[in-house]
Amino acid sequence: xxxxxxxxxxxxxxxxxxxxxxxxxxxxxxxxxxxxxxxxxxxxxxxxxxxxxxxxxxxxxxxxxxxxxxxxxxxxxxxxxxxxxxxxxxxxxxxxxxxxxxxxxxxxxxxxxxxxxxxxxxxxxxxxxxxxxxxxxxxxxxxxxxxxxxxxxxxxxxxxxxxxxxxxxxxxxxxxxxxxxxxxxxxxxxxxxxxxxxxxxxxxxxxxxxxxxxxxxxxxxxxxxxxxxxxxxxxxxxxxxxxxxxxxxxxxx
Amino acid sequence: xxxxxxxxxxxxxxxxxxxxxxxxxxxxxxxxxxxxxxxxxxxxxxxxxxxxxxxxxxxxxxxxxxxxxxxxxxxxxxxxxxxxxxxxxxxxxxxxxxxxxxxxxxxxxxxxxxxxxxxxxxxxxxxxxxxxxxxxxxxxxxxxxxxxxxxxxxxxxxxxxxxxxxxxxxxxxxxxxxxxxxxxxxxxxxxxxxxxxxxxxxxxxxxxxxxxxxxxxxxxxxxxxxxxxxxxxxxxxxxxxxxxxxxxxxxxxxxxxxxxxxxxxxxxxxxxxxxxxxxxxxxxxxxxxxxxxxxxxxxxxxxxxxxxxxxxxxxxxxxxxxxxxxxxxxxxxxxxxxxxxxxxxxxxxxxxxxxxxxxxxxxxxxxxxxxxxxxxxxxxxxxxxxxxxxxxxxxxxxxxxxxxxxxxxxxxxxxxxxxxxxxxxxxxxxxxxxxxxxxxxxxxxxxxxxxxxxxx
Numbered sequence: 001x002x003x004x005x006x007x008x009x010x011x012x013x014x015x016x017x018x019x020x021x022x023x024x025x026x027x028x029x030x031x032x033x034x035x036x037x038x039x040x041x042x043x044x045x046x047x048x049x050x051x052x053x054x055x056x057x058x059x060x061x062x063x064x065x066x067x068x069x070x071x072x073x074x075x076x077x078x079x080x081x082x083x084x085x086x087x088x089x090x091x092x093x094x095x096x097x098x099x100x101x102x103x104x105x106x107x108x109x110x111x112x113x114x115x116x117x118x119x120x121x122x123x124x125x126x127x128x129x130x131x132x133x134x135x136x137x138x139x140x141x142x143x144x145x146x147x148x149x150x151x152x153x154x155x156x157x158x159x160x161x162x163x164x165x166x167x168x169x170x171x172x173x174x175x176x177x178x179x180x181x182x183x184x185x186x187x188x189x190x191x192x193x194x195x196x197x198x199x200x201x202x203x204x205x206x207x208x209x210x211x212x213x214x215x216x217x218x219x220x221x222x223x224x225x226x227x228x229x230x231x232x233x234x235x236x237x238x239x240x241x242x243x244x245x246x247x248x249x250x251x252x253x
Numbered sequence: 254x255x256x257x258x259x260x261x262x263x264x265x266x267x268x269x270x271x272x273x274x275x276x277x278x279x280x281x282x283x284x285x286x287x288x289x290x291x292x293x294x295x296x297x298x299x300x301x302x303x304x305x306x307x308x309x310x311x312x313x314x315x316x317x318x319x320x321x322x323x324x325x326x327x328x329x330x331x332x333x334x335x336x337x338x339x340x341x342x343x344x345x346x347x348x349x350x351x352x353x354x355x356x357x358x359x360x361x362x363x364x365x366x367x368x369x370x371x372x373x374x375x376x377x378x379x380x381x382x383x384x385x386x387x388x389x390x391x392x393x394x395x396x397x398x399x400x401x402x403x404x405x406x407x408x409x410x411x412x413x414x415x416x417x418x419x420x421x422x423x424x425x426x427x428x429x430x431x432x433x434x435x436x437x438x439x440x441x442x443x444x445x446x447x448x449x450x451x452x453x454x455x456x457x458x459x460x461x462x463x464x465x466x467x468x469x470x471x472x473x474x475x476x477x478x479x480x481x482x483x484x485x486x487x488x489x490x491x492x493x494x495x496x497x498x499x500x501x502x503x504x505x506x507x508x509x510x511x512x513x514x515x516x517x518x519x520x521x522x523x524x525x526x527x528x529x530x531x532x533x534x535x536x537x538x539x540x541x542x543x544x545x546x547x548x549x550x551x552x553x554x555x556x557x558x559x560x561x562x563x564x565x566x567x568x569x570x571x572x573x574x575x576x577x578x579x580x581x582x583x584x585x586x587x588x589x590x591x592x593x594x595x596x597x598x599x600x601x602x603x604x605x606x607x608x609x610x611x612x613x614x615x616x617x618x619x620x621x622x623x624x625x626x627x628x629x630x631x632x633x634x635x636x637x638x639x640x641x642x643x644x645x646x647x648x649x650x651x652x653x654x655x656x657x658x659x660x661x662x663x664x665x666x667x668x669x670x671x672x673x674x675x676x677x678x679x680x681x682x683x684x685x686x687x688x689x690x691x692x693x694x695x696x697x698x699x700x701x702x703x704x705x706x707x708x709x
Contacts, residue, residue, distance in 0.1 A: 111544065115553060132537060134530075184572050210573055214545075214605045215538055217669060218612045223577045246527070 031076035031146040035059045036066040036092065037108065038084050042131070046079065049135045050142075063087025067095050075103050077146035079138075080125070082109040082116070090123045097124035104145035108133070117213060136247045140199045147198070158193040160240055161253035163232060165193055174232055185228050192241065192251040201248035225249060263434045267427025275420055282412035289408055293401045294381070298361070301383050305394045308338070309387045320387065324349040334371055335400070337380060339393040348390065355393050359384045364395070437466050441473065453481040486656065493658040494543070497671070498536060505532045535670075542672040546657065549602065549679040560595040560706050561603060563628050563635050570607045570626065574615070582620035585611065589628035593635055596703045598684050606680040609673040610639045610699055616669070618643025618696075634686075634702035642696035651690040 033050055037043040038061040047057045058073070060066045064086040070078060078096070082089040093105055106127040107120040117128045127141050158165040163174045170186060172179045181189065188209050192200060202221045206212040210220070225241065233239045242250050258264055304327070311323040321340055328338045328351035339350030345357060353370025356362070366378030382395035440458060447455040456477060457470040512525035548554070571587035578585035607626070614624045618641050625640040646654055646661065653659050655678040660671040681688040681701055691698040 115548070115557070118557065130541070132533070184576075210569075211601075212573075212604065212608070213601050214608070215541075216608060216612060217673065218574075218577050218615055219580070220573060220577055223580045224573075226580075227576055 030054045030056060031142070032056045032074070033058070033142065033146070034066065034070060034073075034075045034078045036063065036079065036084060036089070037061065037081040039081070042081075042108075045135070046138065049139065053139055061085070063089070063092045067092055067099075070096055070101060070103070071099060077142050078103050078105045079142070080105055080107055082107055082111075082120070090119065093120075093124045106138075106141060106145060134247075136199070137201050137203065140201045140204060140248065143198045144195055144200065144204065158190065158196075160193050160196045160251055161238070162236075163193070163240055165189060172232070174236060177235075179231055181228075181231065184224065185231065188224055188228055189232065192249065195251070197250065197252045199244050199248055199250045204248065258428060258431045258435060261431040261435050261438075264427045264431035267423060267430060271420055271423035271427065274423065275416055278412070278416050278419065282409070282416075285412070286405060286408050290401065290405055293404060297381055297396050297401065298383075301381065301394050301396055304336075304338075305383055305385055305392060308394070309385070309392060312388045317388065317390070320390070320392075321349045324392070334366075335397050337369060337371075337382070337393065337395040337397075340387075341384075341391045341393060343389065350393065352393065352395075355391070356382075356384070359386060359391060369395070434466065437470075441466075441470060445473075448477060448480075453477070453484060490657045493656075493671075497658050498539065501532050501536050505529055505536070508532065539670045539672065542670060542676065543657065546672065546676050546679045549676070549683050552683060554599055554602065554683060558597045558599060561598040561600050562593065562595050563603070563637060563703065564589045564593050566600065566603045566607055567626055567628055567637070569604060570611055574608070574611050578611075578615055578624060581615055583615060583618065583622045583624060585615075585624045585626070587626040590630060593628055593630060594705045596635055596684065597706045598703070599680075602680045602683065606677050606701075607637075607639075609677050613673055614639065614641040614643060614697070622696075630705075631702065633705055635705060637701045637703065639699040639701075640693045640696065642693060645692065645695060645697040646690060648692075654690070 033055050035043060035046050035050070035057055037046065037059070040061070043059050043061065047059045050057045058069065058075075060069060061084075063084040066080070066084075067087060080089045080092055084092065087095070089107060089109075093107075096103070096105070104126045105124065106129060107125045108129055108131060109116055109120070110131045120128050126145055129138060129141060156166070156168050158167065163172070165172050165186075167190065172181050172186070172189065188205070191205065191209050203215075205221050206216070209224075212220070229239070229241055233241055238253065240251055240253065242252065244250050308320070308323050308327065312320045324338050324340045327336075328349065331338070331351060334351060337350070337352050339352045339355050340348040341350075341355045342348055345355070347353065347355060354368070356364065356368065360383070362382050362384070364380045364382050366380065369380060369382075371378065379398040380395040381398065382393060384391050384393045386392075437460070444455050444457045456474050459470045459474065460467050508525055508529045512522050512529065515525060516522050567587050567589050571585065575585045575587075611624060611626070614622065618624070622641055622643045626637065627640070628635055628637045630636070650661050654661065654674050657675045658671040659675075660669065677699075678688060684703055686701050686703045688702075689700045691700060
């Protein structure tokens with residue numbers, strides 16, 4: 001019996017992983033996040049994790065309230081659960097978009113339906129995450145969403161330390177040495193460099209680089225990363241692509 | 254029961270048939286009646302003419318007495334005024350015969366009995382009469398219509414009785430057929446009710462006749478067989494799911510237990526929890542895959558179909574997987590005909606279908622394996638073949654590998670959820686594609702025929 005109590009207690013006080021070795025400590029610009037989730041436990045977990053990662057969080061449980069609140073306060077990113085009381089997630093996002101809100105929105109859902117992702121994106125969502133999710137996955141995605149550069153200031157050259165990627169001429173140089181990349185390697189490197197200093201997860205790479213919306217049973221991501229490393233890291237002294245254990249990769253000097 | 258028989262199809266058909274037959278019989282009877290009547294009156298006229306000739310010949314020697322005697326003898330030989338004879342002089346007086354009066358005209362006529370001074374005995378007492386001149390006197394010969402009327406009446410009566418008999422016979426046959434058919438239909442209904450109550454083994458008894466009801470019964474039985482095997486499949490799946498999920502759940506419970514123990518002993522907990530997380534992820538992905546397959550099978554995705562170039566899908570697979578194959582010292586070659594026609598489909602799902610098959614080849618084949626993807630046009634389809642020279646799938650396993658969570662014994666020890674090929678099949682079926690597992694001598698050849706988009 002005491003054992004059982006102990007388990008319960010530990011479950012309740014379990015703090016979500018916050019500022020760990022993989023969180024983006026270098027990126028000091030904190031975000032203001034609105035979390036709309038009616039399940040209190042999930043909401044607390046997400047809020048606490050985000051606060052520990054240095055973000056400011058407003059948490060709401062009702063869709064209608066969220067619509068009103070998002071109209072008054074400006075957020076960097078919004079997390080919306082698909083199933084909400086008052087106003088469901090899809091309608092909330094449609095409402096936000098109709099009122100001119102361009103804030104990036106991430107959907108949370110309990111079902112990984114084939115159509116649900118498409119529906120979510122069609123309603124105006126920017127990303128999609130299926131429960132149960134790892135907090136690290138959510139944080140990585142929110143970082144990628146909330147820090148997206150505005151479309152008009154798209155860079156034509158991406159730079160990480162001495163690595164340069166010219167998006168117009170489709171060329172790559174490191175330490176003044178030209179590196180030949182296959183188109184698939186170029187696409188992967190471009191995504192990593194656009195999200196430099198942030199963690200990108202395996203699933204993010206699968207979705208964004210290869211447009212794969214399922215979990216491959218072979219080491220697709222690892223293989224392509226290792227091919228890329230062989231070209232841009234191996235011949236040089238300092239590695240730029242870093243593995244973040246259990247989560248994904250991060251590109252920085 | 255009675256109203257059921259009245260409403261039954263065979264009985265209704267019999268009634269319709271009976272009424273039609275009855276009408277046909279009535280028309281035929283009327284036509285026969287008309288023909289008989291005409292024939293009888295002609296015959297009557299002929300016999301009157303014959304009698305007139307015979308009697309008038311007895312005047313051959315201009316002897317009025319002979320004529321009078323002949324008429325008288327004919328008249329007396331006639332009973333009940335069936336026939337009428339008369340010899341009339343110029344003044345109109347009846348010299349001999351069995352009538353009291355006679356008209357003044359000559360030739361053929363139809364007279365009623367009062368016109369002949371007779372009291373009507375038969376129906377209407379109509380007479381067919383011929384009057385002709387014989388040696389200064391007029392000879393009247395006539396015959397009653399009574400016989401004709403009687404024959405006509407007999408004809409009508411017999412037709413009537415025959416019709417009635419036939420009608421009764423038809424109704425009786427109809428009722429018998431209806432009852433028998435109803436009994437067989439009741440048999441179907443009872444069987445369906447039993448099936449409805451969950452007794453899936455119930456089958457409709459099929460007769461040896463091979464008629465429409467037997468054929469229907471056979472088709473229903475075939476459908477029931479299929480339904481039963483589907484339900485059995487579903488049951489099997491549920492059992493498999495329960496079984497396959499119990500094992501990792503068990504491992505998870507042990508791991509968590511171990512973590513709690515480790516915590517009590519102030520030992521390291523994190524590695525155990527990470528292990529638990531991996532188990533949970535695997536369980537979750539199995540559930541995800543099951544739900545995904547169920548959703549694909551439900552077919553709602555078809556509403557989002559667009560025209561897809563399979564060549565693009567194959568190029569993408571080559572792009573992503575040639576390096577992966579190379580990592581396991583295998584080779585992946587992808588080729589397709591130029592100008593392949595588009596198909597109607599869902600690009601994401603088609604990519605996943607191809608990825609699953611290629612990943613299967615990569616994962617279950619040894620090094621040096623050649624994996625080949627080829628897309629060609631084949632009639633009204635685009636044929637995509639996935640060949641490898643790996644271990645292949647034994648012939649007796651081929652029908653089973655598409656079942657959810659089914660795993661070939663050799664592959665049980667390797668990671669995997671036994672859902673990859675189920676998803677391949679679900680996606681192929683969503684696209685109306687035919688899928689076939691064959692031999693590549695050695696290895697596996699998967700052939701899929703995708704129907705070409707109709708609105709090109």
